[in-house]
Amino acid sequence: MSASLPKTAPVLALETSCDETAVAIYDGGLRAHALHSQVALHAEYGGVVPELASRDHVRRVAPLLRQVLDEAGLGTRDLAGVAYTAGPGLIGALMVGGATAAGIALAHGLPLIPVHHMEAHLLAPMLEDRPPAFPFVALLVSGGHTLLVDVRGVGDYRLLGESLDDAVGEAFDKTAKLLGLPYPGGPELARLAESGREGRFRLPRPMTDRPGLDFSFSGLKTAVLTSLPKAASDAERADLARAFEEAVVDTLCIKCLRALEATGYERLVVAGGVSANLRLRASLRERTRARGAEVFFPRQAFCTDNAAMVALVGWMRRAEGSPAVAALEVRARWPLSELCPVQRRPETMEQETIP
Incomplete structure (x- = not known):
């Protein structure tokens, strides 16, 4: 053969x-x-x-x-x-x-x-009608992984950054449990965040005040825990869910833009279960467009x-x-x-x- x-x-x-x-x-x-x-x-x-x-x-x-x-x-x-x-x-x-x-x-x-x-x-975005061309930066975000990768071809990968503790999907699930949401927690938290009010809670953007492309989300989960006593009503829990989601999205966007700057690439691929998050998609589209770059996602089903x-x-x-x-x-x-x-x-x- x-x-x-x-x-x-x-x-x-x-x-x-x-x-x-x-x-x-x-x-x-x-x-x-x-x-x-x-x-x-x-x-x-x-x-x-x-x-x-x-x-x-x-x-x-x-x-x-x-x-x-x-x-x-x-x-x-x-x-x-x-x-x-x-x-x-x-x-x-x-x-x-x-x-x-x-x-x-x-x-x-x-x-x-x-x-x-x-x-x-x-490589899941390669299934779409407009697949990204090599090279590109990839953000892989799921329940078990948070990685920034320099992708030069099939199998030609260089790790740029990763989570030092919880994966972002894991942080979503653990925070959802703190808020009393059912399994699977990540999508439930995103749904609750849709009705939350902007600015009611302010949570940290971990590791964005220092150079580098690594992530940390365990402290963000702790910040939610310490804010829980102020979220007694359903509306306040929605506010806290929104604050958490916005903090995660902002952190991911900041690191993605840094990775594009470091590599000089103009294409970003975002994949994994958390790439289905609508707030993340909207924010990355807006911020990459402002930089003159393109972002590619797999369809929701993939x-x-x-x-x-x-x-x-x-x-x-x-x-x-x-x-x-x-x-x-x-x-x-x-x-x-x-x-x-x-x-x-x-x-x-x-x-x-x-x-």
Whole structure:
């Protein structure tokens, strides 16, 4: 088998890194995608229960596979590769998607393509009609990550800054819990903030008064906690929610503009679950426009975990000649910096291995 795929070759992808089961097919365009969210399953526990997540993935993955193949009008024999989220994520959940992908690849002699979850988020805006061109600065904001990355090409990433404590999505969820909001907390807090009054509370913009591109959100959460006694009514809780959201958005915007200045780039990509936040989108559009730069977001459906972005990355890497793997690999922790640029693959990776 050749080291790269034809540009129209369909790649099937599975995403099971946490609490969404998703399947998609990409062949230079998105052919089909489907997703099942476990939000209702975990709601009574106030967060994701790993064992329940893994069991639900087992129940959902086969029906979603059939649905996506039928929608695309393809059979497994028509595929040119099988991609799957190999990490980072919940190890049991990752194993469900990985084992399913490996079984399909083995049964049909297809390349097995591991995909880094954060790389998939980072490149998700490439699914849109107006994708960003390389190079660009990427802000990855989710429940587990807050990263600023210099992106020069597929796999060619340089970390510019990261959170030293809570990820921004984690800070949203913890603050929502302080305000007595139900799971999932982040979207609930954003909804409550819509009715809040501007200026009622003033919260800090952490680490914006010093140079650098790192973040810290644990102190902001503490500031909310100390302000709670002044937020006795529902209206005052909405005011506090708005103050928190504005502080987060302002902090992220300040650091993004600094990153654009440091790199000299004119394009910013914002991805991950928190990129769905409407206040963040509006503020970044306004501030980047004022600077003469452009900002790119994935559509709302592709901000949270999904298989479309995994299929895209699997297809891109195979189309450029990145090797398949010989056996199933999953990693609960996987630094983005360990990925290899597709343009400069080591000689040891030139020989392709097929399961």
